[in-house]
Structures are given as structure tokens and as C-alpha cells.
Amino acid sequence: MSELTIWAYDWVPDGPRGFVRDLRLRWACEEAGLPYRVESTPFKDRSEEHFKHQPFGQAPWLTDGDLSIFESGAGLLHLAGKSEKLMPRDPVEEAETLQWTIAALNSVEMVSVPWWFLEVSGTKDNGLTGWLESRLDHVERVLKEREWLAASRFTVADLLMADVLRVEKVRAFGDRPATESYVTRITDRRAFKKAHADQMAHFANAD
Amino acid sequence: MSELTIWAYDWVPDGPRGFVRDLRLRWACEEAGLPYRVESTPFKDRSEEHFKHQPFGQAPWLTDGDLSIFESGAGLLHLAGKSEKLMPRDPVEEAETLQWTIAALNSVEMVSVPWWFLEVSGTKDNGLTGWLESRLDHVERVLKEREWLAASRFTVADLLMADVLRVEKVRAFGDRPATESYVTRITDRRAFKKAHADQMAHFANAD
Numbered sequence: 001m002s003e004l005t006i007w008a009y010d011w012v013p014d015g016p017r018g019f020v021r022d023l024r025l026r027w028a029c030e031e032a033g034l035p036y037r038v039e040s041t042p043f044k045d046r047s048e049e050h051f052k053h054q055p056f057g058q059a060p061w062l063t064d065g066d067l068s069i070f071e072s073g074a075g076l077l078h079l080a081g082k083s084e085k086l087m088p089r090d091p092v093e094e095a096e097t098l099q100w101t102i103a104a105l106n107s108v109e110m111v112s113v114p115w116w117f118l119e120v121s122g123t124k125d126n127g128l129t130g131w132l133e134s135r136l137d138h139v140e141r142v143l144k145e146r147e148w149l150a151a152s153r154f155t156v157a158d159l160l161m162a163d164v165l166r167v168e169k170v171r172a173f174g175d176r177p178a179t180e181s182y183v184t185r186i187t188d189r190r191a192f193k194k195a196h197a198d199q200m201a202h203f204a205n206a207d
Numbered sequence: 208m209s210e211l212t213i214w215a216y217d218w219v220p221d222g223p224r225g226f227v228r229d230l231r232l233r234w235a236c237e238e239a240g241l242p243y244r245v246e247s248t249p250f251k252d253r254s255e256e257h258f259k260h261q262p263f264g265q266a267p268w269l270t271d272g273d274l275s276i277f278e279s280g281a282g283l284l285h286l287a288g289k290s291e292k293l294m295p296r297d298p299v300e301e302a303e304t305l306q307w308t309i310a311a312l313n314s315v316e317m318v319s320v321p322w323w324f325l326e327v328s329g330t331k332d333n334g335l336t337g338w339l340e341s342r343l344d345h346v347e348r349v350l351k352e353r354e355w356l357a358a359s360r361f362t363v364a365d366l367l368m369a370d371v372l373r374v375e376k377v378r379a380f381g382d383r384p385a386t387e388s389y390v391t392r393i394t395d396r397r398a399f400k401k402a403h404a405d406q407m408a409h410f411a412n413a414d
Contacts, residue, residue, distance in 0.1 A: 056314050056345045069302040071309040077284075078302060095276040095285060102278040105313045107263050114321035118334045127325045138263045 003037065004029065004079075005063045007053065008199070010040035011206035021072040022060035023199045024163055028076050028156060030191035032083035038202060073105045076156050086156040096150035100157035109164045111135050116169050136176060139165070143178040154186075162186035210244065211236065211286075212270045214260065215406070217247035218413035228279040229267035230406045231370055235283050235363060237398035239290035245409060280312045283363050293363040303357035307364035316371045318342050323376050343383060346372070350385035361393075369393035 006029070008022035022038070029036040041050055046057050053061045054070040061070040062078065069078050080087035080097070087097045112135070115128040139161075142149070149157045165171060166183050186192065213236070215229035229245070236243040248257055253264050260268045261277040268277040269285065276285050287294035287304070294304045319342070322335040346368070349356070356364045372378060373390050393399065 055349050056310070056342065058314075064302075067299050067302045069306045071306050071313060073313055074302070074306040074309040077305060077309075092274050095271075095274045095281070098284060099276045099278050099281040102281040102284075102312065103263070105309065106278060106280050106316065107265075109313065110317045110320055113317055114335055114338075117338065121334055123334050127328055127330050128321055131321075131324065135263065142262050 003063075003065065004034055005037045005039050006075075007039050007041050007059060007061045007063065008202060009043040009059045011043050012203055017203050018196055018200055019167065020059070020199065023195050024072045024160065025060055025062055025075050025079065026195035026198055027159055027163075027192050028079045028086055030194050031154075031159065031189070032079060032085045034079065034082060038198070040202075040206075073101065073160065076160060077101065080156045086159075088151045088153075088155065090151075093151035097155040097157045100149040100155075101160055104157065104160040104164045108135055108139060108161065112164060112167065112170045116167060119169055132170075133174065136165075136170075136174065136179065140176040140179050143176075143182045147182075154189075158182075158186055162192075210270075210272065211241055212244045212246050213282075214246050214248050214266060214268045214270065215409060216250040216266045218250050219410055224407055224410050225403055226374065227266070227406065230402050231279045231367065232267055232269055232282050232286070233402035233405055234366055234370075234399050235286045235293055237401050238361075238366065238396075239286060239292045241286065241289060245405070247409075247413075280308065280367065283367060284308065287363045293366075295358045295360075295362065297358075300358035304362040304364045307356040307362075308367055311364065311367040311371045315342055315346060315368065319371060319374065319377045323374060326376055339377075340381065343372075343377075343381060343386065347383040347386050350383075350389045354389075361396075365389075365393055366399075369399075 006022050006025045009020065012020055026036070026038070028034075041059055051057055053068050058070075060072060060075065061068060062075040064078065069075055076086070077098075088094055111128060111132045115126060115132045118126045118128060146152075148154055149161060162183050165179060166187055171180070171183060213229050213232045216227065219227055233243070233245070248266055258264055260275050265277075267279060267282070268275060269282040271285065276282055283293070284305075295301055318335060318339045322333060322339045325333045325335060353359075355361055356368060369390050372386060373394055378387070378390060
């Protein structure tokens with residue numbers, strides 16, 4: 001069996017702790033029961049070797065034997081290929097899971113992350129606010145009608161969407177009860193709590 | 208054989224013509240030689256049926272027999288499952304293709320689309336400019352060293368990255384010769400030209 005290794009920063013400042021994206025991969029492995037190791041890469045001095053694995057100079061990336069894959073979304077889909085717990089094998093349910101996984105990355109996060117970035121940069125009049133509101137309202141409308149995004153059960157799409165929506169400023173932006181209940185329920189899962197605690201301990205060890 | 212149908216708007220204003228994302232799905236089908244039909248959904252009055260297929264009220268979505276999938280990125284990965292021309296089956300090459308497909312959506316487009324949105328909204332001091340510059344510089348560095356993003360040949364990752372990078376304001380932002388040559392080369396492909404011409408004709412028919 002190939003060995004899964006999640007490559008995470010060795011250290012990050014307090015702010016992003018509990019939110020750095022190696023958490024997504026840890027969480028997915030925990031949900032699926034896939035054995036994995038975590039290795040560190042320097043946060044402060046990013047080497048040529050780092051850029052070979054992650055050309056944008058970010059973390060995480062995932063190795064699986066000889067294979068190396070960056071982008072947490074791509075890592076999640078790679079892990080989903082190993083476990084039905086993350087993605088059903090029925091073609092219709094698989095398509096539902098895939099569309100909501102990409103929606104988290106390209107319909108919600110494509111607005112929420114730049115909006116967040118402008119907020120923390122101290123922008124006075126955030127030009128993305130109306131757009132974010134519209135995207136979150138669409139998600140709320142969907143979550144009012146169902147417990148899970150795809151396949152009537154927990155999938156990698158919920159893992160990713162909940163991770164996108166739990167970002168503090170995004171979560172505090174407006175009052176969307178179905179979304180809030182969804183985020184609470186999904187981050188109450190044992191696998192999330194384990195991944196979160198492990199990431200916090202990983203960075204605390206480096207202090 | 209199941210029947211692929213791309214659902215596109217019946218009409219859009221002049222500005223987005225040639226850029227609406229049904230082009231990505233048309234292009235992928237043309238590259239792969241997959242037979243497909245195009246159906247229209249109203250741009251002006253978006254029905255409940257539209258939101259059932261695309262909960263953000265956008266287009267395109269793709270149907271494949273009984274299966275319906277939204278998000279152009281998800282549609283591309285679905286089509287890639289049908290054709291090695293879009294995504295190799297060797298696990299290492301498949302991972303390379305997947306990571307660059309997601310990078311186009313979540314590392315480049317996550318910055319370039321909101322940046323573009325702020326530009327066209329007439330924002331005076333676009334707070335995403337430095338971030339976009341950094342992302343495009345990382346892509347330039349990669350494209351200086353290779354002809355294709357993954358697997359040493361054209362894949363769906365190139366289709367998507369070129370489509371992200373060819374947006375006029377993004378393409379005109381800074382001087383990145385390797386990126387410019389990449390976009391020119393990839394949009395010179397027969398399949399792109401066919402998809403582009405077909406989209407332009409589709410919207411012109413509705414005028």
C-alpha cells in the first residue's frame with residue numbers, strides 16, 4: 001500500500017492556525033480511515049524543492065508513493081478516489097459530489113477568500129460584499145432544503161464547503177441559520193475535531 | 208451511448224460573448240471528439256428549473272443521460288473521465304493534470320476573476336492587484352520551463368488555464384512572454400476556434 005504524506009508548514013503565525021489547508025487533507029484521511037503521515041516544510045524559507053511540489057509557494061501538498069499533488073482541492077479529489085466514504089461510486093451521486101466540491105472552490109471561495117483578503121487589508125468599501133452576499137444566499141437556500149450537499153449523505157463536498165464557510169469573518173457575515181447549523185453540525189464530526197487538534201498541536205510544537 | 212448536452216444561455220450581452228463558460232465544455236468535447244448537443248436556457252428569466260440544475264443561477268451545466276452536473280470545472284472533469292485525450296490514465300500524469308486543473312480554478316481564477324470584477328466595477332485602487340501579480344508571476348515561471356502544464360502534452364488543465372488567462376484585462380496585465388505565447392498557442396487549436404465560433408453564432412442567432 002502506498003504511503004500518504006501530507007506536507008504542512010513547520011510553523012505559521014497564530015492567526016491562520018486551525019485554518020491552514022493541510023487541515024482539509026488530515027480531515028479527509030480521518031473520515032476515510034486512510035493511514036497518513038504529516039511532514040513539515042519551512043514556512044519562512046521556501047526552497048526550490050518546495051516550489052517543485054507547490055509552484056505557488058504554498059502548502060499543503062500531498063505525496064502518495066511516487067506521486068505528488070498540490071492544491072488542497074486536488075488532494076481531496078485524489079483521496080476521494082481511494083474511498084467511497086468521501087465520494088460515492090454511483091455515477092449520479094459522484095457527479096453531485098464533484099459539482100459541489102468544485103462549487104466550494106470556484107463559486108463560493110472564489111468570492112469569499114478575496115472578500116476576506118480585502119477585509120483584513122482594511123479596505124474601506126469592500127467591492128466584493130454584494131457578490132459574497134448573493135453567493136452565500138444561494139448556498140443558504142440549498143441548505144434550507146437538505147442536510148447534505150450531495151448523495152443524501154456526508155461527502156468530501158460537505159467537508160470542503162464547511163471548511164470554506166467556517167472562516168470566522170465569512171461565518172459572521174449576515175444571518176443564515178441553515179448555513180450556521182450546517183457548519184456547526186459538520187465541524188462537530190470526530191474527524192474534523194481530530195484534524196483540527198492535530199494541526200494546532202503541530203504548530204504549537206514549533207513554538 | 209449517453210447523450211451529452213451542454214446547457215447555455217439563450218442570449219448574453221456583447222461583452223461576455225466568446226467568454227461564457229459553456230465554451231469550456233464545447234472546447235473539451237471538440238478536443239475529445241465526444242458528440243454533444245447544445246440547448247438554451249433563458250438569460251433574462253431564470254426559472255426554478257434553472258436553479259434546480261444550477262443553484263447559483265448561472266450557466267452552463269452539462270447533462271449526460273440522467274446525470275446533470277454544474278460548475279464548468281466539474282463538467283470538464285466529468286468529460287475528462289470519458290477521454291484520455293483530456294486526462295491521461297497514468298496515475299502520476301493524472302495527478303499532475305488534476306492539480307493544474309484545480310490550480311486554474313482556485314489559485315489563479317480565485318484572484319483573477321474578483322480582480323477583473325473590481326476593475327470593471329471602476330474601483331480606483333484595486334486591492335487585489337499585488338496578489339494577482341504574484342499569482343501570474345508564478346505561472347509565468349512554470350511556463351518558461353515547459354510547453355504544457357501536465358503530462359508533457361495537452362490536457363484539460365491547459366484548456367482551463369488558457370481559458371482563465373485569455374480574459375482580456377488579465378492578458379493585458381503586465382508583460383509575461385511565456386504566458387502570452389502559451390495562451391496564443393493554445394487558443395490557436397482547432398477545437399478552441401470551433402468552440403469559440405459556435406458560441407458566437409449561438410448568441411448571434413438570438414439577436
